[in-house]
Every structure is written in structure tokens, then in C-alpha cells.
Amino acid sequence: MELESILQFLQDKTILVTGATGFLAKIFLEKVLRVQPNVKKFYLLLRASDNISATHRLNDEITGTALFRLLKESHGAEFNSFMSKKVTLVPGDISLEDLNPKDSVLREEICGQTDVIVNLAATTTFDERYDFALGINTLGAKHVLSFAKKCTKLKVLVHVSTAYVCGEKGGIIAEEAYKMGETLNGVSGLDIDAETKLAQETLK
Numbered sequence: 001m002e003l004e005s006i007l008q009f010l011q012d013k014t015i016l017v018t019g020a021t022g023f024l025a026k027i028f029l030e031k032v033l034r035v036q037p038n039v040k041k042f043y044l045l046l047r048a049s050d051n052i053s054a055t056h057r058l059n060d061e062i063t064g065t066a067l068f069r070l071l072k073e074s075h076g077a078e079f080n081s082f083m084s085k086k087v088t089l090v091p092g093d094i095s096l097e098d099l100n101p102k103d104s105v106l107r108e109e110i111c112g113q114t115d116v117i118v119n120l121a122a123t124t125t126f127d128e129r130y131d132f133a134l135g136i137n138t139l140g141a142k143h144v145l146s147f148a149k150k151c152t153k154l155k156v157l158v159h160v161s162t163a164y165v166c167g168e169k170g171g172i173i174a175e176e177a178y179k180m181g182e183t184l185n186g187v188s189g190l191d192i193d194a195e196t197k198l199a200q201e202t203l204k
Contacts, residue, residue, distance in 0.1 A: 010036045014113045014153075018094050018144060019121030020044035021061040024160060028118060030067050033086060034074070041086060043110050045099060045121070048091040058089060094121045095135035099147050114151045119144045119159045131199035138192055 010032060019025050025044075032039055044062075048054035062068070063083060072079045090110065092101040101107040121144075123136050141159060148157045 007036045010116075011038045012040045013115040013155075014041045014043070015039065015116040015118060016043040016045065016090075016110060016114045016151075018045045018099075018117075018119045018140075020046040021057055022120055022122070025118075025120040026062055026065065026067055028120070029062070029087075030071060033082075034071050037082075037086075039086065041088060041113070043088050043090050043114065045090045045092045045094065045101070047093055048089075050091055050102060051089060054089040054091045058087070094119075094140035094143050095132075097143060097146075099143060111147075111150045112152055115153055116156045117144065117148050117151065117154065117158065119157070122161070131203060134195055134199055139196070142192065 015032070017025050017029065020029070029042060029044070032042075044058070046054055046057055048057055075082045088106075090099075090101050090103075090106060092099045098107070101110070119141065121136060121140055123133050125133075144159070145157070148154055
């Protein structure tokens with residue numbers, strides 16, 4: 001898809017982004033707002049206890065970074081007004097069912113308005129506690145998919161994984177579509193329920 005057609009597609013679209021304070025999510029948000037200011041709205045899902053905490057994270061970890069310098073220069077004194085029109089913060093957690101948004105009315109709004117979901121939430125810490133990594137990287141993807149099925153206007157779901165999903169393969173690794181249940185090494189897929197139970201029992 002060429003850039004022009006991407007920009008045309010994004011016009012007047014509502015996008016839900018998970019992992020909003022992460023490296024890729026910030027770049028994605030800034031890029032779209034800069035090159036397609038006619039995007040309708042972003043819902044930014046981030047881990048926070050309430051809207052006040054979410055706003056602090058937005059200011060400190062997203063718009064307060066040097067990445068947003070060009071956007072601030074472009075909009076000048078209207079930057080905050082522009083952002084408030086384009087961005088709605090959603091305190092939540094992808095490791096929990098239904099993404100656990102604190103506001104049920106907002107959850108219904110998201111389900112009814114979202115055209116695109118971009119799942120960028122993940123932990124990339126290699127020695128992360130197993131239950132935490134499982135909750136975000138595995139169950140999180142499952143919860144996002146379940147939530148996506150409730151979004152009545154959804155056109156696209158994008159899941160971004162890490163660069164390390166190719167296991168121990170070396171050399172050139174082609175991008176290939178895998179069918180449900182297929183794995184790189186031919187071993188049957190991960191039993192998520194069994195892994196969750198193992199993590200829970202280990203922590204007792």
C-alpha cells in the first residue's frame with residue numbers, strides 16, 4: 001500500500017492504540033497526527049489508575065518527549081487544543097479481560113466508534129517475571145482480539161510482535177502467513193490455559 005493510499009485510508013478514522021507509552025506507539029501516534037491531521041480520533045489505552053494518572057503519563061511520557069517537537073511547532077499555541085480533540089485517554093490494562101477500561105460508557109463508545117486497532121502493548125524484558133510476561137504478551141493479545149470482535153465498525157486489527165518471534169532460526173527469514181495452530185518448529189501450539197494455571201500455582 002502506497003503512502004498516499006494509507007493517508008487516504010486514515011482520514012476520518014478512529015484508532016485504538018494499546019501500549020501507548022511504548023517506543024513504537026509514540027512514533028505511530030506522532031507520525032499519523034503529523035502527516036494525516038484529519039484522522040478523526042485516537043483512543044490511547046495505557047496502564048493508569050484513573051484519568052489524572054493517565055494524563056500525567058501522556059504529558060510526561062508521550063507529548064512531553066522531543067519526538068513531538070515538530071508537531072508542537074506546527075500547531076504552536078493550538079497544540080494542546082489539537083491534542084485534546086484528537087486524543088482520548090483510556091486507563092486500562094490489556095492483561096485483563098475486556099482491556100479493563102475504568103469507564104464503562106467510554107468502553108461502549110470505543111466499541112461503537114473504532115475503525116482500527118493497533119496492538120503495540122508488550123513487555124520486551126527478557127528476564128521478566130513469567131506471569132507478568134504471559135499476562136501482557138500472550139493473554140494481552142488474546143484480550144485485544146476478543147475486544148476487537150466487539151467493535152462493530154472495525155476494519156483493521158494490527159498486532160505488532162517482537163523481533164524475536166522467529167525462535168532459533170538463522171539467516172534470511174521470509175515473512176510468511178501462518179494458519180491458526182501452525183508453529184515455526186512444528187510443535188503444537190502453546191496451551192495458554194495450562195501456562196496460566198502453572199504461573200498461578202507457582203506464585204502460591
